[in-house]
Amino acid sequence: MIDKIDDDKVKVDTKELNNICDECKEKDESVTQNLILTGFKLCKSCRVSKTIFPI
Numbered sequence: 001m002i003d004k005i006d007d008d009k010v011k012v013d014t015k016e017l018n019n020i021c022d023e024c025k026e027k028d029e030s031v032t033q034n035l036i037l038t039g040f041k042l043c044k045s046c047r048v049s050k051t052i053f054p055i
């Protein structure tokens with residue numbers, strides 16, 4: 001039964017918010033957005049690859 005949203009699930013370690021992509025090591029502001037939204041620390045171009053080939 002789900003009657004509340006668990007905020008802990010979306011909590012992100014602020015030390016990880018350096019905008020460096022784990023895949024290509026490029027710095028891009030989309031990295032943080034993707035980390036929060038998807039849980040993957042990826043820039044937008046690397047996220048496309050993950051979207052095409054989901055785990």
Ligand SMILES: [Zn+2]
Nearest residue numbers: 021024043046
């Ligand atoms: Zn990347």
